[in-house]
Amino acid sequence: MTVRNLGWSGDDVHGYARKRFDSPREGYSRLLADIEVAKPTVVLLAYGFAEASDGDPAIGRFADGLQRLIHDIRQSNRRVILMTPFPLPGYKTENYQESIAQTREIVQTVGKETHSPVVSMAWHPSKDETTLDGLVPNEQGYARLANELADVLVGGQPQQVEDELSQQIVRKNELFFHQYRL
Numbered sequence: 001m002t003v004r005n006l007g008w009s010g011d012d013v014h015g016y017a018r019k020r021f022d023s024p025r026e027g028y029s030r031l032l033a034d035i036e037v038a039k040p041t042v043v044l045l046a047y048g049f050a051e052a053s054d055g056d057p058a059i060g061r062f063a064d065g066l067q068r069l070i071h072d073i074r075q076s077n078r079r080v081i082l083m084t085p086f087p088l089p090g091y092k093t094e095n096y097q098e099s100i101a102q103t104r105e106i107v108q109t110v111g112k113e114t115h116s117p118v119v120s121m122a123w124h125p126s127k128d129e130t131t132l133d134g135l136v137p138n139e140q141g142y143a144r145l146a147n148e149l150a151d152v153l154v155g156g157q158p159q160q161v162e163d164e165l166s167q168q169i170v171r172k173n174e175l176f177f178h179q180y181r182l
Contacts, residue, residue: 003146006034012050012058013065032072043078044119044153045069048085048103053093059102066110082111083119083149090135119152 010017015027018034035043047066051058070080084104087097104120111118127134129141137145 004038004040006038007046010050011047012054013045013047013062013069017050031069035073035078036076040078042081043073044081044083045073046083046085048100048107049088052085052096052099052103055093055095055099059099059106062103063106063110066106067114070110070114070116080114081117081119081153082107083121084108086121086123088136089125089130090133119149121149121152123148 008017011031014024015029015031016024018027018030022030045066047069048062051062066082070082073080084107085100086104087100093099108118108120110116123145125137125141125144129137129144131138
């Protein structure tokens with residue numbers, strides 16, 4: 001499995017952070033082009049963070065924008081998994097916790113409406129896992145976050161999965177063995 005983080009600072013489902021000197025429409029096109037260049041089979045969408053920080057107007061546009069993005073990604077026969085946002089460390093805008101709760105709920109609802117799996121994350125970094133300003137995860141923080149996300153996506157630690165698989169194989173072999181001896 002290869003993972004590529006295509007996110008931009010302040011990214012949202014409309015591609016506003018990608019517009020640079022173009023229009024928001026160009027930013028959205030750039031977002032879709034970035035996905036095409038990566039050629040993924042599965043796209044994990046982790047949006048709602050910027051919308052929560054931008055307040056009610058952004059939250060109001062979030063559901064429609066997320067549905068549109070899912071639809072456009074699926075036009076290339078890619079699977080989509082949604083990840084709920086979680087409170088980030090550092091500076092918080094007014095009513096940030098309520099806004100994060102709203103965007104989490106929107107992701108859950110859109111997931112049901114679009115038949116997209118939803119991964120629910122709750123990450124609480126220590127001071128050693130954020131940059132000095134406390135705003136974003138550092139290398140150690142991203143490593144722990146990636147491990148937690150991988151655990152949710154593929155389940156369990158490799159040895160645990162291997163042990164469970166081995167048990168199932170032994171059980172299958174026993175059933176096969178006894179099938180002709182009854």
